[in-house]
Every structure is written in structure tokens, then in C-alpha cells.
Amino acid sequence: MTATLIDGKAFAARLRERLAKEVAAMKARDITPGLAVVLVGEDPASQVYVRSKGKQTREIGMNSFEHRLPADTPETALLELVASLNADPAVNGILVQLPLPAHMDEAAVINAIDPDKDVDGFHILNVGRLATGQKAMVPCTPLGCLMLLRDQLGSLSGKRAVVIGRSNIVGKPMAQLLLRDSATVTIAHSRTTDLPDLCRQADIVIAAVGRAHFVKGDWLKPGATVIDVGINRTEDGLVGDVDFAAASQVAGAITPVPGGVGPMTIACLLANTLTATARSNGLPDPEGLTP
Numbered sequence: 167m168t169a170t171l172i173d174g175k176a177f178a179a180r181l182r183e184r185l186a187k188e189v190a191a192m193k194a195r196d197i198t199p200g201l202a203v204v205l206v207g208e209d210p211a212s213q214v215y216v217r218s219k220g221k222q223t224r225e226i227g228m229n230s231f232e233h234r235l236p237a238d239t240p241e242t243a244l245l246e247l248v249a250s251l252n253a254d255p256a257v258n259g260i261l262v263q264l265p266l267p268a269h270m271d272e273a274a275v276i277n278a279i280d281p282d283k284d285v286d287g288f289h290i291l292n293v294g295r296l297a298t299g300q301k302a303m304v305p306c307t308p309l310g311c312l313m314l315l316r317d318q319l320g321s322l323s324g325k326r327a328v329v330i331g332r333s334n335i336v337g338k339p340m341a342q343l344l345l346r347d348s349a350t351v352t353i354a355h356s357r358t359t360d361l362p363d364l365c366r367q368a369d370i371v372i373a374a375v376g377r378a379h380f381v382k383g384d385w386l387k388p389g390a391t392v393i394d395v396g397i398n399r400t401e402d403g404l405v406g407d408v409d410f411a412a413a414s415q416v417a418g419a420i421t422p423v424p425g426g427v428g429p430m431t432i433a434c435l436l437a438n439t440l441t442a443t444a445r446s447n448g449l450p451d452p453e454g455l456t457p
Contacts, residue, residue: 169392169417172314178429181313182284185436188225189454192443193227199286199443201227201259201436202251206244206270212355213265218275221263222432228439231257241270243276259285259439260445282445285438287339296342296457303438304457308340310430311372311393312347312457319370323348328365330354330407331374332382340372346457352430361385368389373407383412384414392420394426 189199201223204214216232223230227379233247244262251257262284266272281291285357287305295302315322329350331337337353344351347369354361355419356375365371365385366439375379386392406423414420421427437455 168325168375169414170318170419171414172318172419172421172426173417174310174314174391174421174426175429177314177317178310178433180224181430181433181437182226185237185440187228188440191233192440192447195447197443197447198227198229198255198256199258199439199448201261201439202231202257202325204233204234204235204244204247204260204262206235206239206252207354212265216263219379219432223436226436227367228436229256236267237449239266239267240276244270244275248266248275248278252278257318258443259283259435261286261435262395283442285435285442288334291346293334293339296339299346301451301456303442304343305335305339306431306438307336307427308343309434309437309457310427311366311395312343313434313454314393314421314427314430315391316347320368325349325369326352326367327370327372328352328368330356330358330361330365330375331372331376331395334375336374340374341381342368343457356380361427375407378405379405379407379409381408381413382387383414383416385425386413386416388416389418390416392417393427394421394423398429434445 203216203219216223219231220232251260258281276288277290281289282305287303292302327344329337329341332355339352341353362385366387370391372393378398378400394406398405404424441455
């Protein structure tokens with residue numbers, strides 16, 4: 167069999183179109199969502215990412231505030247900037263681009279952000295809210311994966327899901343989101359015993375382990391839905407954590423790399439900014455943008 171391709175790029179484009187309409191409706195109420203992105207240092211990948219975020223933010227009608235600081239900026243200066251953004255009513259979402267320079271405490275900076283403006287969903291309060299089923303800002307990549315899964319499968323209730331990877335950014339919040347949708351979830355990782363056998367029992371496999379072609383085609387249950395979060399730079403270009411060529415002959419549906427999960431991350435960042443704006447103005451959460 168040949169798997170159905172889950173086109174994250176096309177889904178993200180449709181999501182941005184919808185967000186643009188929602189932003190226009192908010193502007194009719196004299197509310198303009200604003201996203202502030204802070205970049206410390208000259209990391210090339212981060213610079214490209216921040217430029218893309220700013221461009222897409224403006225394209226859908228939101229205000230974009232970019233703050234670029236030198237790599238030797240003292241942590242106290244960054245915390246002062248975060249505090250000023252917390253207090254700025256024009257800023258609904260705050261994102262501090264990671265990684266930060268080595269002299270800065272990432273956890274301290276993340277937890278200095280107002281949790282209601284934490285559109286990355288990394289603040290410890292949002293982590294706790296998600297884990298306990300409360301309203302939370304949800305990390306963008308797992309939220310994007312959830313949207314793709316719901317679009318492909320409809321209800322996830324009762325599905326067996328294996329999440330390979332236990333990071334705070336993807337693996338753990340992904341598992342929480344799947345639990346919210348009543349899936350039966352196993353969190354696995356590179357040291358899991360009999361990982362291939364575990365995957366063969368899963369209706370859904372989410373690979374976020376950071377190793378090129380780690381998940382083999384014969385690890386999969388025929389017809390399974392495979393979400394590949396990995397982005398690995400190799401001599402052959404960008405590849406995922408899943409051996410796509412082999413897996414696509416077994417899976418029922420699969421995301422490509424590139425063009426799968428990646429485009430969803432910024433689209434969900436914009437969705438989170440819209441949600442944060444609605445909440446700060448006493449409006450209902452926009453439908454379908456939150457768990």
C-alpha cells in the first residue's frame with residue numbers, strides 16, 4: 167500500500183487564511199492582536215525563523231514587534247524587556263526565541279513571561295494547566311500535530327498512540343493532548359525496550375526523537391498514521407525521524423519532511439496569539455484552535 171500524504175503546508179495555509187478572517191473580525195472591534203518576538207544573539211537558524219514569524223504575523227493582519235539583542239546582553243536586561251512586554255497592552259503574545267546564550271537561564275526567562283501571553287506554552291503554569299486539563303497555552307508543534315491528526319482521523323478516542331520522544335517541547339505535551347482526546351498513550355524514547363514491537367501495536371506513531379530515519383517501515387502497524395516531527399540535516403538534505411520511503415509503504419497516512427509538521431508550528435503560534443488576545447479581552451476561545 168502507499169500511504170496518504172498529510173500535507174501540513176497546505177493545512178497551515180488554510181489555517182492562516184482562517185486566522186486572517188478572525189483577526190479582521192477582531193479589528194472591527196478595535197482589537198488588534200500583537201505578537202512580540204525576542205531574539206538574543208546571531209544564531210542563523212533562529213534569525214531565519216524569526217524573520218518568517220514576523221512576515222506571517224503581518225500577513226494575517228496582526229501587529230509584529232521584534233526585539234533583537236546582542237549575544238552578550240545581560241540576563242537582567244532580557245528580564246527587564248520581558249517585564250515591559252508583560253505590561254504592554256498592545257502585546258498579546260510573547261515568544262523568546264530559543265536557544266538563548268549560555269550565560270542565560272532559559273527556565274528563568276521563560277517563567278518570567280506572563281503565562282497568559284506565553285504563546286510558546288513553555289511556562290511552568292501552562293505545563294501544569296495542560297497536565298491537569300485546565301485552559302492552557304499549548305506548545306505550538308504538538309498543537310499542530312493534534313490538528314493534523316484530527317483532520318486525518320476525526321475522533322482519536324480509543325486509538326493507541328506511541329509518542330517517541332520525551333522532550334518538554336514536543337513529547338510530553340503531545341502525550342497530554344492525546345490523553346485529552348481519549349487516546350491510549352505510551353511515551354517511548356531511544357532507550358525503550360522492544361520499541362519496534364511497541365510501535366507495531368500503535369494506530370498512531372509520533373516520532374520526535376531527533377535521529378534521522380530512526381523509525382523503520384517494519385516497525386509500523388499496517389494502516390497506522392505517522393506524524394514525523396523530526397528535522398535532521400544530512401548529506402541528502404532535510405530528513406525526518408522516520409524512514410519515509412519504507413514507512414509510506416506500510417502506513418495509512420504520513421507526514422513528509424519537509425512540508426509536514428514544520429509549517430504548522432508558526433501557524434499554531436499565530437493561532438495561540440489569537441487565542442491569547444481573545445482571552446485577554448473577555449471573548450470566547452476561537453473555535454478549533456485549542457484542545
